[in-house]
Protein backbone atom coordinates (compact mmCIF):
# COMPACT_ATOMS: atom_id res chain seq x y z
CA UNK A 37 0.00 0.00 0.00
CA UNK A 38 1.23 3.46 -0.85
CA UNK A 39 0.89 6.08 1.86
CA UNK A 40 0.41 9.49 0.34
CA UNK A 41 1.13 11.59 3.38
CA UNK A 42 2.04 11.64 7.06
CA UNK A 43 -0.04 13.29 9.72
CA UNK A 44 2.27 14.70 12.39
CA UNK A 45 1.12 14.71 16.01
CA UNK A 46 2.78 17.08 18.45
CA UNK A 47 1.12 17.05 21.87
CA UNK A 48 3.43 19.19 23.94
CA UNK A 49 3.36 22.07 21.49
CA UNK A 50 -0.40 22.15 21.40
CA UNK A 51 -0.62 23.28 25.02
CA UNK A 52 1.44 26.40 24.47
CA UNK A 53 -1.48 28.78 24.02
CA UNK A 54 -0.70 31.91 22.07
CA UNK A 55 2.82 30.70 21.36
CA UNK A 56 1.44 27.72 19.55
CA UNK A 57 2.05 29.27 16.13
CA UNK A 58 5.68 29.97 16.89
CA UNK A 59 6.12 26.36 17.91
CA UNK A 60 4.32 25.04 14.85
CA UNK A 61 6.41 27.22 12.57
CA UNK A 62 9.61 26.00 14.22
CA UNK A 63 8.39 22.43 13.83
CA UNK A 64 7.64 22.91 10.14
CA UNK A 65 11.04 24.51 9.63
CA UNK A 66 12.88 21.62 11.31
CA UNK A 67 10.82 19.07 9.35
CA UNK A 68 11.74 20.79 6.11
CA UNK A 69 15.42 20.70 7.06
CA UNK A 70 15.24 16.99 7.93
CA UNK A 71 13.35 16.09 4.74
CA UNK A 72 15.66 18.16 2.53
CA UNK A 73 18.42 15.69 3.38
CA UNK A 74 16.64 12.83 1.62
CA UNK A 75 15.65 12.35 -1.99
CA UNK A 76 12.23 13.54 -3.16
CA UNK A 77 10.02 16.58 -3.08
CA UNK A 78 8.19 16.44 0.24
CA UNK A 79 5.72 19.19 1.03
CA UNK A 80 5.16 20.15 4.67
CA UNK A 81 1.83 21.87 5.23
CA UNK A 82 0.31 23.39 8.34
CA UNK A 83 -3.45 23.60 8.25
CA UNK A 84 -6.23 23.83 10.80
CA UNK A 85 -4.12 22.81 13.75
CA UNK A 86 -2.52 19.93 11.92
CA UNK A 87 0.80 19.41 10.24
CA UNK A 88 0.99 17.12 7.22
CA UNK A 89 3.81 15.91 5.07
CA UNK A 90 2.69 15.24 1.52
CA UNK A 91 4.97 12.70 -0.11
CA UNK A 92 6.21 12.70 -3.69
CA UNK A 93 4.76 10.10 -6.03
CA UNK A 94 7.71 7.82 -5.54
CA UNK A 95 9.58 7.80 -2.29
CA UNK A 96 11.27 5.57 0.25
CA UNK A 97 8.87 5.11 3.15
CA UNK A 98 11.50 3.97 5.68
CA UNK A 99 13.82 6.81 4.76
CA UNK A 100 11.04 9.39 5.18
CA UNK A 101 10.07 7.98 8.59
CA UNK A 102 13.71 7.90 9.70
CA UNK A 103 14.10 11.56 8.72
CA UNK A 104 10.95 12.56 10.63
CA UNK A 105 12.12 10.61 13.66
CA UNK A 106 14.99 13.08 14.03
CA UNK A 107 12.66 16.07 14.46
CA UNK A 108 12.06 17.05 18.07
CA UNK A 109 8.47 18.04 18.74
CA UNK A 110 7.02 15.12 16.79
CA UNK A 111 5.19 12.73 19.09
CA UNK A 112 3.63 10.47 16.46
CA UNK A 113 4.01 10.00 12.73
CA UNK A 114 0.82 8.63 11.18
CA UNK A 115 1.01 7.33 7.60
CA UNK A 116 -2.09 8.45 5.70
CA UNK A 117 -3.83 7.10 2.61
CA UNK A 118 -5.76 9.77 0.71
CA UNK A 119 -8.88 9.03 -1.33
CA UNK A 120 -10.98 11.27 -3.56
CA UNK A 121 -14.27 12.36 -2.02
CA UNK A 122 -16.84 10.50 -4.09
CA UNK A 123 -19.63 10.16 -1.58
CA UNK A 124 -20.21 8.05 1.50
CA UNK A 125 -20.76 4.73 -0.27
CA UNK A 126 -17.43 5.00 -2.04
CA UNK A 127 -15.80 6.10 1.22
CA UNK A 128 -17.03 2.92 2.90
CA UNK A 129 -15.48 0.83 0.13
CA UNK A 130 -12.24 2.78 0.31
CA UNK A 131 -11.83 2.29 4.04
CA UNK A 132 -12.49 -1.43 3.68
CA UNK A 133 -9.84 -1.55 0.96
CA UNK A 134 -7.51 0.39 3.28
CA UNK A 135 -8.13 -2.14 6.06
CA UNK A 136 -7.48 -5.10 3.74
CA UNK A 137 -4.14 -3.62 2.80
CA UNK A 138 -2.96 -2.26 6.12
CA UNK A 139 -4.53 -4.76 8.55
CA UNK A 140 -5.26 -7.90 6.50
CA UNK A 141 -7.41 -10.47 8.32
CA UNK A 142 -8.01 -8.08 11.18
CA UNK A 143 -9.71 -9.86 14.05
CA UNK A 144 -9.38 -7.53 17.05
CA UNK A 145 -11.54 -4.74 18.40
CA UNK A 146 -11.76 -1.41 16.61
CA UNK A 147 -13.59 1.82 16.31
CA UNK A 148 -13.92 4.32 13.51
CA UNK A 149 -13.28 7.94 14.43
CA UNK A 150 -14.43 10.53 11.93
CA UNK A 151 -13.46 14.17 11.95
CA UNK A 152 -15.04 16.64 9.57
CA UNK A 153 -12.57 19.39 8.78
CA UNK A 154 -14.99 20.28 6.02
CA UNK A 155 -18.03 21.20 8.11
CA UNK A 156 -20.24 21.49 5.05
CA UNK A 157 -20.10 17.73 4.60
CA UNK A 158 -23.73 16.59 4.47
CA UNK A 159 -23.45 13.64 6.87
CA UNK A 160 -22.35 14.12 10.48
CA UNK A 161 -19.26 12.45 11.92
CA UNK A 162 -21.10 9.92 14.12
CA UNK A 163 -23.10 8.70 11.20
CA UNK A 164 -20.09 8.41 8.92
CA UNK A 165 -18.26 6.40 11.62
CA UNK A 166 -21.26 4.10 12.10
CA UNK A 167 -21.63 3.42 8.39
CA UNK A 168 -17.94 2.74 7.86
CA UNK A 169 -17.86 0.55 10.98
CA UNK A 170 -20.68 -1.49 9.52
CA UNK A 171 -18.77 -2.01 6.27
CA UNK A 172 -15.65 -3.08 8.17
CA UNK A 173 -17.67 -5.58 10.23
CA UNK A 174 -19.06 -7.05 7.03
CA UNK A 175 -15.65 -7.42 5.48
CA UNK A 176 -13.90 -8.65 8.65
CA UNK A 177 -16.27 -11.07 10.37
CA UNK A 178 -13.87 -11.72 13.26
CA UNK A 179 -13.48 -8.05 14.14
CA UNK A 180 -15.56 -6.42 16.88
CA UNK A 181 -16.47 -2.85 17.62
CA UNK A 182 -15.34 -1.39 20.94
CA UNK A 183 -15.86 2.35 21.17
CA UNK A 184 -14.35 2.70 24.66
CA UNK A 185 -11.07 0.83 24.52
CA UNK A 186 -10.43 -0.39 20.98
CA UNK A 187 -7.20 -2.11 19.97
CA UNK A 188 -7.35 -0.22 16.69
CA UNK A 189 -8.72 3.22 15.87
CA UNK A 190 -9.37 3.87 12.21
CA UNK A 191 -9.37 7.63 11.74
CA UNK A 192 -11.17 9.21 8.83
CA UNK A 193 -10.70 12.90 8.17
CA UNK A 194 -13.05 14.54 5.76
CA UNK A 195 -11.33 17.40 3.97
CA UNK A 196 -11.31 18.25 0.27
CA UNK A 197 -10.22 14.66 0.06
CA UNK A 198 -10.64 11.76 2.49
CA UNK A 199 -7.68 11.00 4.75
CA UNK A 200 -7.49 7.57 6.38
CA UNK A 201 -4.97 6.49 8.97
CA UNK A 202 -4.68 4.01 11.82
CA UNK A 203 -0.99 3.59 12.55
CA UNK A 204 1.16 5.72 14.81
CA UNK A 205 4.92 5.52 14.64
CA UNK A 206 6.60 6.99 17.70
CA UNK A 207 8.56 10.20 17.14
CA UNK A 208 11.25 11.55 19.47
CA UNK A 209 8.93 13.91 21.40
CA UNK A 210 10.33 17.07 22.95
CA UNK A 211 10.11 20.52 21.40
CA UNK A 212 11.31 21.84 18.05
CA UNK A 213 14.86 23.14 18.10
CA UNK A 214 14.93 26.91 18.00
CA UNK A 215 12.08 27.47 20.43
CA UNK A 216 14.18 27.69 23.57
CA UNK A 217 17.34 29.69 23.04
CA UNK A 218 20.87 28.40 22.66
CA UNK A 219 23.41 26.70 24.93
CA UNK A 220 27.06 25.67 24.75
CA UNK A 221 27.84 21.95 25.04
CA UNK A 222 31.23 20.80 26.32
CA UNK A 223 31.63 17.93 23.90
CA UNK A 224 34.31 15.34 24.58
CA UNK A 225 34.81 12.09 22.75
CA UNK A 226 33.07 10.14 25.50
CA UNK A 227 29.67 8.54 25.90
CA UNK A 228 28.07 11.09 28.20
CA UNK A 229 28.39 14.50 26.59
CA UNK A 230 26.74 13.62 23.23
CA UNK A 231 23.79 12.23 25.19
CA UNK A 232 23.68 15.39 27.31
CA UNK A 233 23.65 17.53 24.15
CA UNK A 234 20.86 15.45 22.65
CA UNK A 235 18.75 15.76 25.79
CA UNK A 236 18.99 19.54 25.96
CA UNK A 237 18.43 19.93 22.20
CA UNK A 238 15.32 17.81 22.66
CA UNK A 239 13.87 20.57 24.82
CA UNK A 240 14.05 22.95 21.88
CA UNK A 241 17.48 24.40 22.61
CA UNK A 242 19.88 25.15 19.80
CA UNK A 243 23.35 23.79 20.49
CA UNK A 244 26.88 25.04 20.01
CA UNK A 245 29.83 22.98 21.15
CA UNK A 246 33.37 23.33 22.41
CA UNK A 247 36.03 20.63 22.34
CA UNK A 248 39.36 20.84 24.16
CA UNK A 249 42.08 19.36 22.04
CA UNK A 250 45.62 18.75 23.28
CA UNK A 251 47.92 18.01 20.35
CA UNK A 252 50.25 16.18 20.14
CA UNK A 253 48.95 14.35 23.24
CA UNK A 254 45.58 13.90 21.60
CA UNK A 255 45.60 12.87 17.95
CA UNK A 256 43.84 14.14 14.85
CA UNK A 257 41.77 10.99 15.04
CA UNK A 258 40.57 11.93 18.51
CA UNK A 259 39.48 15.27 17.10
CA UNK A 260 37.83 13.59 14.10
CA UNK A 261 35.91 11.40 16.54
CA UNK A 262 34.49 14.49 18.23
CA UNK A 263 33.58 15.96 14.83
CA UNK A 264 31.81 12.68 14.01
CA UNK A 265 29.93 12.79 17.31
CA UNK A 266 28.91 16.38 16.64
CA UNK A 267 27.55 15.25 13.25
CA UNK A 268 25.50 12.54 14.93
CA UNK A 269 24.04 14.99 17.44
CA UNK A 270 23.45 17.50 14.61
CA UNK A 271 21.14 14.99 12.92
CA UNK A 272 18.67 15.91 15.66
CA UNK A 273 19.79 19.33 16.82
CA UNK A 274 20.48 20.89 13.43
CA UNK A 275 23.84 22.47 12.51
CA UNK A 276 26.35 22.85 15.36
CA UNK A 277 29.09 25.45 15.51
CA UNK A 278 32.01 23.54 17.02
CA UNK A 279 34.86 25.43 18.68
CA UNK A 280 38.06 23.38 18.81
CA UNK A 281 40.30 24.86 21.49
CA UNK A 282 43.99 24.07 21.57
CA UNK A 283 44.36 23.32 25.24
CA UNK A 284 47.89 21.87 25.33
CA UNK A 285 49.83 24.85 26.64
CA UNK A 286 47.32 25.55 29.40
CA UNK A 287 47.39 21.92 30.48
CA UNK A 288 51.18 21.78 30.47
CA UNK A 289 51.39 24.97 32.46
CA UNK A 290 48.92 23.71 35.06
CA UNK A 291 50.86 20.44 35.18
CA UNK A 292 54.00 22.40 35.81
CA UNK A 293 52.68 24.73 38.50
CA UNK A 294 50.01 22.91 40.47
CA UNK A 295 49.84 19.85 42.72
CA UNK A 296 49.09 16.88 40.50
CA UNK A 297 46.21 15.58 42.55
CA UNK A 298 44.40 18.87 41.80
CA UNK A 299 45.15 18.81 38.08
CA UNK A 300 41.83 17.56 36.86
CA UNK A 301 39.80 20.04 38.88
CA UNK A 302 41.93 23.01 37.89
CA UNK A 303 41.90 21.92 34.27
CA UNK A 304 38.16 21.58 34.35
CA UNK A 305 37.81 25.05 35.83
CA UNK A 306 39.77 26.42 32.87
CA UNK A 307 37.61 24.45 30.45
CA UNK A 308 34.52 26.02 31.96
CA UNK A 309 36.00 29.50 31.80
CA UNK A 310 36.85 29.10 28.11
CA UNK A 311 33.51 27.50 27.28
CA UNK A 312 31.76 30.36 29.02
CA UNK A 313 33.78 32.90 27.03
CA UNK A 314 32.55 31.44 23.72
CA UNK A 315 29.06 30.95 25.14
CA UNK A 316 28.72 34.62 26.01
CA UNK A 317 30.27 35.70 22.75
CA UNK A 318 27.62 33.76 20.83
CA UNK A 319 24.64 34.57 23.07
CA UNK A 320 24.33 31.13 24.62
CA UNK A 321 22.29 31.17 27.81
CA UNK A 322 23.90 28.20 29.52
CA UNK A 323 26.58 25.52 29.45
CA UNK A 324 25.91 21.78 29.08
CA UNK A 325 28.10 18.95 30.33
CA UNK A 326 27.80 15.17 30.52
CA UNK A 327 28.64 15.04 34.21
CA UNK A 328 26.94 12.52 36.49
CA UNK A 329 27.31 12.52 40.26
CA UNK A 330 30.03 10.23 41.51
CA UNK A 331 31.01 8.79 38.14
CA UNK A 332 34.67 9.80 38.52
CA UNK A 333 36.74 11.80 41.02
CA UNK A 334 35.99 15.04 39.20
CA UNK A 335 32.26 14.44 39.53
CA UNK A 336 31.80 14.15 43.29
CA UNK A 337 29.58 16.88 44.70
CA UNK A 338 32.68 18.62 46.05
CA UNK A 339 34.40 18.48 42.66
CA UNK A 340 31.30 19.64 40.81
CA UNK A 341 30.97 22.53 43.23
CA UNK A 342 34.59 23.50 42.67
CA UNK A 343 34.18 23.34 38.89
CA UNK A 344 30.90 25.18 38.97
CA UNK A 345 32.32 28.02 41.01
CA UNK A 346 34.02 29.65 38.03
CA UNK A 347 30.83 29.79 35.96
CA UNK A 348 28.40 32.67 35.90
CA UNK A 349 26.08 31.06 33.36
CA UNK A 350 23.85 28.20 34.51
CA UNK A 351 25.39 24.78 33.85
CA UNK A 352 22.94 22.14 32.65
CA UNK A 353 23.86 18.56 33.42
CA UNK A 354 20.99 16.48 32.08
CA UNK A 355 22.54 13.10 32.93
CA UNK A 356 23.47 14.12 36.46
CA UNK A 357 21.28 11.45 38.10
CA UNK A 358 21.80 8.68 35.56
CA UNK A 359 23.86 5.56 36.13
CA UNK A 360 26.45 4.87 33.47
CA UNK A 361 24.31 2.05 32.09
CA UNK A 362 21.35 4.38 31.63
CA UNK A 363 23.53 6.84 29.70
CA UNK A 364 24.90 3.98 27.60
CA UNK A 365 21.36 2.91 26.73
CA UNK A 366 20.49 6.44 25.62
CA UNK A 367 23.59 6.54 23.46
CA UNK A 368 22.50 3.30 21.77
CA UNK A 369 19.10 4.76 21.09
CA UNK A 370 20.41 7.96 19.54
CA UNK A 371 23.22 6.20 17.67
CA UNK A 372 26.31 7.77 19.25
CA UNK A 373 27.57 4.75 21.22
CA UNK A 374 29.69 3.07 18.55
CA UNK A 375 31.56 6.28 17.83
CA UNK A 376 31.93 7.19 21.51
CA UNK A 377 33.68 3.93 22.36
CA UNK A 378 36.34 4.21 19.67
CA UNK A 379 39.59 4.03 21.61
CA UNK A 380 41.11 7.47 21.09
CA UNK A 381 42.69 9.33 23.96
CA UNK A 382 41.02 12.26 25.72
CA UNK A 383 42.94 15.23 27.05
CA UNK A 384 41.56 14.61 30.54
CA UNK A 385 42.96 11.10 30.72
CA UNK A 386 46.45 12.06 29.59
CA UNK A 387 47.22 14.47 32.38
CA UNK A 388 45.30 12.63 35.03
CA UNK A 389 46.94 11.99 38.42
CA UNK A 390 47.10 8.54 39.97
CA UNK A 391 45.21 9.71 43.03
CA UNK A 392 43.14 12.79 42.18
CA UNK A 393 41.44 14.60 45.04
CA UNK A 394 37.86 13.52 45.41
CA UNK A 395 36.91 16.19 47.95
CA UNK A 396 38.69 19.29 46.73
CA UNK A 397 38.66 22.21 49.08
CA UNK A 398 37.75 25.33 47.15
CA UNK A 399 40.14 27.56 49.11
CA UNK A 400 43.01 25.19 48.40
CA UNK A 401 42.18 25.04 44.72
CA UNK A 402 41.96 28.82 44.51
CA UNK A 403 45.32 29.06 46.25
CA UNK A 404 46.89 26.70 43.73
CA UNK A 405 45.46 28.66 40.86
CA UNK A 406 47.17 31.78 42.20
CA UNK A 407 50.46 30.19 41.21
CA UNK A 408 49.33 30.38 37.58
CA UNK A 409 48.77 34.11 37.70
CA UNK A 410 51.91 35.16 35.89
CA UNK A 411 51.30 33.50 32.57
CA UNK A 412 47.82 32.00 32.48
CA UNK A 413 46.04 35.06 31.10
CA UNK A 414 48.41 35.13 28.19
CA UNK A 415 47.89 31.41 27.55
CA UNK A 416 44.12 31.83 27.77
CA UNK A 417 44.19 34.63 25.25
CA UNK A 418 46.35 32.54 22.96
CA UNK A 419 43.92 29.60 23.27
CA UNK A 420 40.93 31.82 22.47
CA UNK A 421 42.73 33.42 19.56
CA UNK A 422 43.80 30.12 17.97
CA UNK A 423 40.48 28.34 18.42
CA UNK A 424 39.32 26.71 15.24
CA UNK A 425 35.63 27.00 14.38
CA UNK A 426 33.94 24.25 12.40
CA UNK A 427 30.38 24.31 11.08
CA UNK A 428 28.99 20.84 11.61
CA UNK A 429 25.99 19.97 9.45
Ligand code: ATP
Nearest residue numbers: 222223224226227228229246247248325326327384
Ligand atom coordinates in the same frame (compact mmCIF):
# COMPACT_ATOMS: atom_id res chain seq x y z
P1 ATP B 1 32.19 11.94 28.55
O1 ATP B 1 31.75 10.56 28.39
O2 ATP B 1 31.18 12.94 28.09
O3 ATP B 1 33.54 12.19 27.96
P2 ATP B 1 33.37 11.50 31.09
O4 ATP B 1 32.68 10.49 31.88
O5 ATP B 1 34.58 11.09 30.33
O6 ATP B 1 32.31 12.18 30.10
P3 ATP B 1 34.84 13.70 32.22
O7 ATP B 1 36.02 13.40 31.37
O8 ATP B 1 35.02 13.95 33.67
O9 ATP B 1 33.68 12.64 32.10
O10 ATP B 1 34.14 14.97 31.64
C1 ATP B 1 32.96 15.46 32.18
C2 ATP B 1 32.36 16.41 31.19
O11 ATP B 1 33.27 17.45 30.88
C3 ATP B 1 32.07 15.75 29.85
O12 ATP B 1 30.83 15.12 29.84
C4 ATP B 1 32.12 16.93 28.92
O13 ATP B 1 30.91 17.66 28.97
C5 ATP B 1 33.23 17.78 29.52
N1 ATP B 1 34.53 17.44 28.90
C6 ATP B 1 35.46 16.59 29.33
N2 ATP B 1 36.55 16.55 28.51
C7 ATP B 1 36.28 17.43 27.52
C8 ATP B 1 36.97 17.86 26.34
N3 ATP B 1 38.16 17.35 26.00
N4 ATP B 1 36.38 18.77 25.55
C9 ATP B 1 35.15 19.28 25.87
N5 ATP B 1 34.47 18.91 26.96
C10 ATP B 1 35.01 18.00 27.77
Ligand code: MG
Nearest residue numbers: 224225226382
Ligand atom coordinates in the same frame (compact mmCIF):
# COMPACT_ATOMS: atom_id res chain seq x y z
MG1 MG C 1 35.46 12.27 28.79
